[in-house]
Amino acid sequence: MRPLSRRSIILGLAAPLARPSGLRAQGAVFDCDVAIVGAGAAGLSAARQLQKLGKAFVILEARARIGGRMFTDTRLGAPYDAGAVYIHWAERNPWRDIAAELGVTAVNNDALSTASEFFNDGRRAQRRGDRGNFQAIDNLFDPEKGEVPDISMAARVAALPVARAGGAEAIARMSLGDEPENISALDYARLWSGDDLLVPSGYGALAENYARGLDIHTATPVTAIDYSGAGVALETPAGRVTARAAIITVPVGVLQKGVIRFAPSLPGVTRDGLNGLGMGALTKIGLRFDGARFGLAPATDLWDRRGPRSSFDFECWTWDRDVIVAYLGGDHARSLVARGERAAIETALDELTDLIGPDVRKHFVHGVLNGWCADPWSLGCYSHALPGNAGARAKLAAPVADRLFFAGEATGGESFGGAMTAGGAWLAGQAAARAAAG
Ligand SMILES: Cc1cc2nc3c(=O)[nH]c(=O)nc-3n(C[C@H](O)[C@H](O)[C@H](O)COP(=O)(O)OP(=O)(O)OC[C@H]3O[C@@H](n4cnc5c(N)ncnc54)[C@H](O)[C@@H]3O)c2cc1C
Known part of the structure; x- marks a missing residue:
């Protein structure tokens, strides 16, 4: 991990000095084929895929460490x-194979032999969540049991007896991180499920291990992206980077806050996508x-x-x-x-x-x-679609001008079944890298 190299800064600075509009002129000198913004699961995955494809890339990471929300x-x-x-x-999660390949x-x-004890306001309570309770909740969010409407999770469970609705609300807060009123039932229903594995030495440590050997510019936040020309120009405190395309893996909350200025401003479809998502x-x-x-x-x-x-x-x-x-x-x-x-x-x-x-x-x-x-570099745990906005992830995932590719947990996996997860982020990074390389 090192700051932007002198060479890339000089190369990057040469273009704007000669052409203030960025990269509009033909024959602009690019630092690289693809600039990757963010070194979390999606950014690292994109880098590995670009490496395979023989593309030149740079990874710009705001934090002093890598891994993002894998930490x-x-x-x-x-x-x-x-x-x-x-x-x-885990049956289809790429991190399972990555762990195996790295001997982790x-x-x-x-x-694991786990035990659960339940309390209400500090007083021991009856065991919550009997099988019937979970089944009743699960049925409401199982597309195979019937169409799940794009309404809030709270509205979806409103017909359940109070105790069961409470169970669903606990899932919303403790598993998705947000209030059930804020979460689209349909978005939740699309999520994949299966076996869960744990990594005793740390899932975040696995991401670090996976990144070993990649040249990552840490402590280098991207503040602006100009895509008005033939490629993209990214501003950072360490200088300007130019590339043919950018893969932007910055969390939804950070994008919503406008931490990166885009020129021209992002198209309506991307903005709709961002506005239709929330962060838990x-x-x-x-x-x-x-x-x-x-x-x-x-x-x-x-x-x-x-x-x-x-x-x-x-x-x-x-x-x-x-x-x-x-x-x-x-x-x-x-x-x-x-x-x-x-x-x-x-x-x-x-x-x-x-x-x-x-x-x-x-x-x-x-x-x-x-x-x-x-945390200014995540501003939330992970994304969910807001009620009535189950299409938001697809909108965010749509390439912009064939050179900006938004990727990350928010766009993870086929039909967004991998959304919210590190596995989904990895899949999104792969897809974005293939698209950007093309
Ligand atoms: C508490 C918690 C528990 C979770 N539990 C699980 C779990 O058990 N299993 C699971 O699969 N997932 C879990 N997740 C979700 C998982 O961590 C994320 O889905 C995944 O790590 C997201 O990867 P990403 O690459 O999309 O984003 P990130 O990991 O957030 O990577 C984006 C990177 O962009 C960087 N960045 C931000 N702004 C800029 C900028 N302007 N310039 C440059 N870089 C920037 C950030 O620093 C970050 O490193 C959990 C998340 C949290 C917070």
């Missing part, structure tokens, strides 16, 4: 995945303990429902490490993240104290907040 956080002294953790629908162990989640707020708080286990076996889940709209899930001692990971989503997560890391950790500890007892604080060592919804 194994080591600040607790034990690795834990702050973003993606499961290799979902992946374990089927079903093989799934959040993790990592808590390190001193070895005390409070009588909880490794891989125990503690679910606590606090009022109708807020829940915590505590994943305890996964891989027998001294770490508890607290999960929360939706507006509850947004408001807690807005209060900052210290308040988030304190709140999680208060919750845990209610569930486990006062010894929690005695054995707590330190914690970290991974508040993706406030």
Whole structure:
């Protein structure tokens, strides 16, 4: 990882000085065939595909690290995945094969002996989510059981008895990261399912491993893209890069905020696509303990429902490490993240104290907040279509002027079945690379 090379800066600067409109003139000197914006799953996958196709490319990454939302956080002294953790629908997920090729162990989640304990406002509750409950919810989102309309998840489950509708709302917040009113039922119904694998050494670490040997310009945010000419010109604080095409893997939230200025402005179809998507707020708080286990076996889940709209899930001692990971989503997560890391950790500890007892604080060592919804380079956990906007992903995926290709989890997989996931992002990166190379 190094800053933009002197050569690429000089090459890049030469074009605008001579031709202020960017690359309009014939015979412009391009730094490379394709510029890739972002070094997450989609960007890395696009790079590998372009490598195979023998194309020259540059990868520009805003953060000082790579992997994007695949990130194994080591600040607790034990690795834990702050973003993606499961290799979902593993039967067809490319990360399963990548792990195997790199000699990285992946374990089927079903093989782990996990236990779940349920609480309501800190008080032990009956086991939630009997099989019938899940089946009833699942039926509403199974296209094989009947057409799923493009209405909100909340509206879709409104006819269920209150307890079951509550289960669906928990799925929305804790699995998709947002309130059920904000999520298109049809978009959710399209998602692929299958086996889930876990990577003990870290899914984020696997992405880093996969990137090894790629020349990635970190700490190099793209601030503007001019595609008015024959190719594209990308502005960064380290200089200008010119290419025949750009693959833009920047998360939807960042694009919506206008962090990258496009000239000319993006066409209506792309803007419609962006406006039709939302970003969830799934959040993790990592808590390190001193070895005390409070009588909880490794891989125990503690679910606590606090009022109708807020829940915590505590994943305890996964891989027998001294770490508890607290999960929360939706507006509850947004408001807690807005209060900052210290308040988030304190709140999680208060919750845990209610569930486990006062010894929690005695054995707590330190914690970290991974508040993706406030992280300027993600501004959310992953995308969902808003109700009535199930076509938004296709609109965003449509190439712009044959030289801008938006790719990432938001456009992942055939019929967007891989959306929201690292596997989908990888597939989207491959598709964008083939299109850009063409
Ligand atoms: C809490 C959480 C849990 C998750 N759990 C799972 C899971 O279990 N399984 C799963 O499959 N998926 C999971 N996901 C989703 C998964 O992490 C993402 O779908 C996937 O990693 C997205 O990859 P991407 O390449 O599309 O985007 P990203 O990984 O976000 O990559 C985009 C890159 O662009 C960079 N960037 C942004 N702006 C600029 C700019 N202006 N210039 C240059 N670079 C820029 C970013 O820094 C980032 O590195 C989870 C995500 C979160 C947040």
